[in-house]
Amino acid sequence: MLTAIISTVSVGAGILGSLTGLGGGIIIIPLLTLVLGIDIHYAIGASLISVIATSSGSAIAHSKERFANIRAGMFLEIAATTGALTGTVITAYMAPKWAAVIFGVVLIHSAYMTILKKSFRIINSSPDKLATRLHLNGEYPTEKGICKYNLQSVPGGFFVMFVAGILSGLLGIGSGALKVIGMDQMMKIPFKVSTATSNFMIGITAAVSAGIYLKRGYIDPGIAMPVMLGVLTGAIFGTRYLRKAGTKTLRIIFSGTIVIMGIQMIFKGLTGKF
């Protein structure tokens, strides 16, 4: 019975995750801890599995690869993976509840910013020197043909990824939300590319933490099994719709989701549930 509930929600998490660039961890953790009364440690382990499943499931659909900017993702992952390692170490010393509260505030603020964004965007902004030197600029397919874009604020984006990585290692999430926001808002990367690249990145970041948490005993097969299978199913089917989905719809789904997540995080952080 428990298995059935977990798998059903996981499918939803997988679909949502593959469309928005999130890992689904933010849905999984509250579900497991608040609704099902499972200990936070197991929830963190399950969440990491969910993130990796979302990332890998999304990778299966060929079209997804063409959106993701692999070079940018890999470069930014240097920051994120380093952050993740740092995060797993911090866990031993710091109460996660404050990270949750801060994270919740950041999420809500970002949802607001994402929706506020004008739908018209300057796609061909003048190339940033550092971005060009690092070969980070890219292109992606649209109905009208190949659309090129340039990146901005490379150091800023790098720093955001580092923070995202720390949160990932600390809370067991993929930090996909923060990564998408960093790429979309700060680095001016087109939204669909940001979500696709985030899907690529979160798997890597989560895998760094997952190895360590597995050894610490946080990953329980009974919970991880329905989570993994459910999320994989959701992510594989969700990915097929990325090209067809309108960017505006995606932004709304994304923002709606993270507002809810943000409120939850603040609430739970303050009431000490972390």
Place this chain on the structure above:
Amino acid sequence: MKTTITEQTTSSLLSIIIRILVFTSAAIVITGGVLYLLKYGLLISDYSTFHKEESTLTNHISVFYSALNLNPKAIIQLGILLLISIPPIRVILFQILFLFQRDWLYSCITFFVLSIFIFSFAGGMH
């Protein structure tokens, strides 16, 4: 920008490899899952407090052997291990791709990420 037709093709190739890995790990987990439900089906597990997972399930080598003994939890855990190894394998595949393309900058960048993985596996002994 180095997007060429060749890169698209190799992208498809990587995609196929990942596909195989994902489905294999899912198959293992499903197998373990079915056995697990058959064995423990109606028992209600208590996950409300954290007990450190049995050591047979946290060490790579013992998971493998327990799985061979048809321990359902171990079989699931084996599938999970395979899943967790997919992102690093992806990174390795890209490393090979970048070397093949003689993209030295990104070969180095990717290698940096790989070394973080090695560091985490080696150092995660606590």
